[in-house]
Amino acid sequence: QKEVEQNSGPLSVPEGAIASLNCTYSDRGSQSFFWYRQYSGKSPELIMSIYSNGDKEDGRFTAQLNKASQYVSLLIRDSQPSDSATYLCAAYNNNDMRFGAGTRLTVKP
Amino acid sequence: EAGVAQSPRYKIIEKRQSVAFWCNPISGHATLYWYQQILGQGPKLLIQFQNNGVVDDSQLPKDRFSAERLKGVDSTLKIQPAKLEDSAVYLCASSLTLTANEQFFGPGTRLTVL
Numbered sequence: 001q002k003e004v005e006q007n008s009g010p011l012s013v014p015e016g017a018i019a020s021l022n023c024t025y026s027d028r029g030s031q032s033f034f035w036y037r038q039y040s041g042k043s044p045e046l047i048m049s050i051y052s053n054g055d056k057e058d059g060r061f062t063a064q065l066n067k068a069s070q071y072v073s074l075l076i077r078d079s080q081p082s083d084s085a086t087y088l089c090a091a092y093n094n095n096d097m098r099f100g101a102g103t104r105l106t107v108k109p
Numbered sequence: 110e111a112g113v114a115q116s117p118r119y120k121i122i123e124k125r126q127s128v129a130f131w132c133n134p135i136s137g138h139a140t141l142y143w144y145q146q147i148l149g150q151g152p153k154l155l156i157q158f159q160n161n162g163v164v165d166d167s168q169l170p171k172d173r174f175s176a177e178r179l180k181g182v183d184s185t186l187k188i189q190p191a192k193l194e195d196s197a198v199y200l201c202a203s204s205l206t207l208t209a210n211e212q213f214f215g216p217g218t219r220l221t222v223l
Binding site: 004046049098 | 142149150151152153154157164165198200207210211212213214215216217
């Protein structure tokens with residue numbers, strides 16, 4: 001069974017802090033990895049994609065991938081209350097996209 | 110650039126009735142996906158199309174669900190007959206191609222089966 005696991009949270013951080021979101025996946029053949037943000041009652045919004053080991057930075061977001069450990073993470077620097085949402089991790093392999101259940105992040109002013 | 114369009118946004122039906130959802134992907138996107146998202150869970154891929162051909166439908170409950178993308182653009186997902194456990198949000202997404210697979214989601218259709 002191909003699984004993507006995330007801590008469901010809630011993860012609570014103060015405004016301005018770094019939020020760290022983690023994800024593990026079971027399918028070693030996974031090639032592409034994605035982080036989506038989903039506000040309550042809304043559809044997922046793509047915020048980051050990562051395809052190779054290491055870090056990828058985009059503004060306040062940094063995605064990290066370690067294929068040997070089958071681990072993906074997302075760091076959000078200078079967290080804002082508007083970052084409060086559920087963050088979904090997804091892994092893609094051979095026409096199969098698997099999502100985790102998401103981690104709920106709350107950023108407190 | 111217009112995003113993925115879906116309709117209706119909400120639908121309430123009774124069990125054993127049928128329902129259909131419509132999706133129009135981002136212009137130029139060859140690949141279209143239908144997902145089911147049950148409350149508290151991540152989206153589950155039901156079927157994906159490359160142009161008008163099915164790439165994968167291994168997780169589609171084919172005894173009651175069907176989908177088509179006849180002209181390679183719009184797509185329709187149908188449930189007949191609906192069960193209580195089909196209550197979920199049905200999300201349509203599209204990507205440029207199968208390999209350029211950053212997927213962009215539409216607003217979804219929230220289905221309630223009574």
